[in-house]
Amino acid sequence: MSAQPAPSATPVAHIPWPAAVARRLERHSLTQAAEPPAAPTVPATADVPATPTSPDTPTTPSAALARVASALCGAHAQVLSAAEVSLALRLPGTTRTDVRRALWTDRTLVKTYGPRGTVHLLPTRELPLWTGALTAQRAATARGGGAGTDHLDPARTDEVVAAVGDALADAELTVDELTDAVVERVGAWAGERVMEAFQDKWPRWRSATxxxxxxxxxCFGPVRGRRVTYTSPQRWLPGFTPADGDTALAALVRRWLYAYGPASPPHFARWAAAPRGWADRLFRTLAARGEIEPVDLAGEPAWVVAGDTALPAEPPRGLRLLPYFDAYAVGCHPRDRVFPGRAYERALAGGQAGNFPVLLIDGAVAGVWHQRRSGRTVRLAVEPLAPLSAAQRGELDEEARRLxxxxxxxVRLTVGPVRVGAHA
Structure with a gap:
């Protein structure tokens, strides 16, 4: 996406911090309302349509979970059990089994590599959007302008991707099985163990995963015993192709601003693990086209989708327990407002969000928690960073039951120190 002249950044609206928090909570399905918000009303994906064969109907729990994942711009699934909690806690009456059914049976969700190159649960219908946007981002921000990796030049990367697609077209393969299949198709060089990983070395091709x-x-297939498998996302959404890169990137920024805005290019760059300069140019382009507009967020410059300045009538309220790497904690900024006071040191890991499950009170991080399971018993320890009122303690009891x-x-709930360290 080519850069445009910088537009005027004079804010057209003032958005107080409490109002920004209230609308983020609403759009993340973290209010006390019984139903999640509808799909985003901004024109986010009309220009990158999904293949109509997606098994997504508007009335099933699986479809509702896909809508929530869409509104969050994906659920971080490096820890799959945390992603299950992250989605299910946003839909009353939904359990981890419903998430698994959406993923492996109904296939309204797909487990794949999303933003930041990390594993996410994404809505299957949005595969054209995500593949188009992420491929365009990588091409625009790759060192030297290529699309290779530290262990593969662009040409060999293309060979590996083609081999992977061919091998997985109608199969579910473990890493070792996929290694054999790729080596068979492109040659022994793809299997050379050159990647440093967990005190071991992985085959060269895996740098292109x-x-x-x-x-x-x-994408990921069902676990086979204790072994991860990979398969083709065409089995989730037959016939799909990545959307046009520029169109998909613009749609992704609008979706992200709808969920996390008001926000700035550096905030988007951090969420996307992309250079700030690239994010700034991208925002300028969208502003010049009238797709986004500047606002004043509690005295700081920020951006929203054009026309999206309506604010909730009520201030942020409520207590929630968010699991590891929950989208709200990872994606919301500024960090010092989302993690105020002691929370900045206690609930972040070197400034990195998501490494602790967090206690959220009125939209701000106010503690940490940890759960340990034994059979059907879940032992839950919650460490508030300030004393809870009687009303808040009642809300915590209810949230623990929901968990x-x-x-x-x-759940067996204990309120007191959490001695478990940050997740790696």
């Missing part, structure tokens, strides 16, 4: 996913050649329902177990 995320690229293969972002181009639509690979137990999501996990299909019985």
């Amino acid at each position: 995320a690229i293969a996913a972002q181009r639509g050649a690979l 137990g329902d999501v996990l299909e177990g019985t």
